Amino acid sequence: MTRKSLPLSEVYRLLEPGPVVLVTTSKRGRANVMAMSWHTMIEFEPPMVGCVISNRNYTFEVVKSTRECVISIPTLELAKQVVGCGNTSGQKIDKFKKFGLTAAAASCVQAPLIEECYANFECRIVDVRMVNKYNFFILEVVKAWIDRSQKDPITIHHRGKGYFMTAGETIKLSSRMK
């Protein structure tokens, strides 16, 4: 893993295609990780992300109280671990241990980076006004990391009921969008 700093202005380029992500948290020294697909960019810079974390998940209360998390982007090689994280609860097991994921120290938050993920975004919760009604958190990415040795990371994209679309070819078009 060659982890390099990624300019915050580039974060949207990794999240906008809609990959399944992992969300790590830490409370009283105990790390946990969940799988998430309900997220969207909210602002380019500083990068802000909106996401739904169900109040049925162990992560919900931890994010609410610590106001921090890390969003990590896994690739196809980690698909089984991602599904494992989605099928289990951090209330009962140590998922890092169970699924062979390596926690690495983040620089701005207590929640850990995931060594095996090609991108890791350290996040702080900045708005909880939509949490009661929709379980919807707004996060600011305060530090971003990327492993540039992974040239064409094959992200996975949730289609429901066990189906995942994997990233195919990338094309270049004459878009003037940012």
Add this chain to the structure above:
Amino acid sequence: MTRKSLPLSEVYRLLEPGPVVLVTTSKRGRANVMAMSWHTMIEFEPPMVGCVISNRNYTFEVVKSTRECVISIPTLELAKQVVGCGNTSGQKIDKFKKFGLTAAAASCVQAPLIEECYANFECRIVDVRMVNKYNFFILEVVKAWIDRSQKDPITIHHRGKGYFMTAGETIKLSSRMK
């Protein structure tokens, strides 16, 4: 185009992978369409979607005042039209005409379906509390349509600066997630 009704409970399966979508609106009989990538599911059923529509876009004021839109999902064949819709403003041109898109009557809203898109979701705005601060709208999908003759629709996913990831292979894993 063989357009069939899609159960509302299935809507999340098409949006969760993160495709670029088109958003149509109609005001005083004038239809418009924009491209959008900043969206997420908020609730399964009734399906609710959160999305950012920039206040620099013509669509912003129209959605705010009509409280309706249609979310349509294009495939790779429509990539050039999608980019065209993203590069232009409905304030100046008739994009349906310019890009050869066919508007079809929706059943619950004034905004049109797009005949060429394999899926069309008729939406009503249900929450505007985050619009002033984040341009973030919460929509409810009130009617969904799909063209099931398109077996493996190759959706496009925005990576920024003219790059689009196209949908690759779909895999099945032992996920117990909905």
